Amino acid sequence: MKSQVGISKGKGNISVTITFGFASAGEYELKVFDQNDANPDLRTGVSTDDVEDRFDLGRPEDLFGRAISIKAWASTPSSEPDWVGVIVEVEQGQKELAELRLKASVKSHQEAVFPFFIRFVEAK
Numbered sequence: 001m002k003s004q005v006g007i008s009k010g011k012g013n014i015s016v017t018i019t020f021g022f023a024s025a026g027e028y029e030l031k032v033f034d035q036n037d038a039n040p041d042l043r044t045g046v047s048t049d050d051v052e053d054r055f056d057l058g059r060p061e062d063l064f065g066r067a068i069s070i071k072a073w074a075s076t077p078s079s080e081p082d083w084v085g086v087i088v089e090v091e092q093g094q095k096e097l098a099e100l101r102l103k104a105s106v107k108s109h110q111e112a113v114f115p116f117f118i119r120f121v122e123a124k
Contacts, residue, residue, distance in 0.1 A: 001116050005090050005098045006123030007060040012093025014063055014120070018045070018070065019052040021085035021103070026074035026111075028086075030055060033067045040069075052089075060092065063120040070118075074104075075111040082106065086114045 007014055020026040025048045031040035045053045057063060074084035085103035089096055104112035 001100055001102060001114075002119075003098060003100055003117070004119045004121055007063060007092055007097065007120050008123045009060055011060070011095070014057045014060055015054055015091050016057060016068065016070075016118075017052045017054045017087075017089040017091070018047070018072065019087045019089075020047045020072070020074055021087055025077055026072055026084070026086065028053075028070055028072040031069045032057060033069070035065055037067055060120070060122075064122050065120065067117065067119045070114075070116040072114040072116075073111050074106075074114065076106055076108065079108045081108060084112050086116075088116050088118075090118065 018028055027046045030043040033040050070088055072086040076082035076084055083103055084106055088100045090098040100116055102114045106112050
């Protein structure tokens with residue numbers, strides 16, 4: 001899923017929250033790219049609960065024009081087919097700017113892969 005998110009100077013730091021839904025277990029890679037869409041800063045995590053993982057990406061002035069990508073893998077703890085899902089929220093200060101949701105039905109012992117790509121632009 002591709003998205004463009006407008007951010008503003010002086011309204012607080014930018015943060016990203018990753019949550020796995022439907023009681024699914026998962027892991028993810030969060031890459032923060034430089035101005036040339038290269039040299040990613042890699043952050044990884046694992047989730048076995050419905051508790052969100054939050055990352056502070058810093059000041060908006062340092063993120064204008066930059067992109068992040070998130071690749072998440074989720075599987076069901078059940079031996080039956082079930083739904084799995086990932087929610088990515090982008091916030092500035094305490095205000096939500098974007099909420100991206102992807103879900104899939106998976107068979108037992110299989111996983112779904114969820115790609116997200118977000119470009120930060122200056123809000124108008």
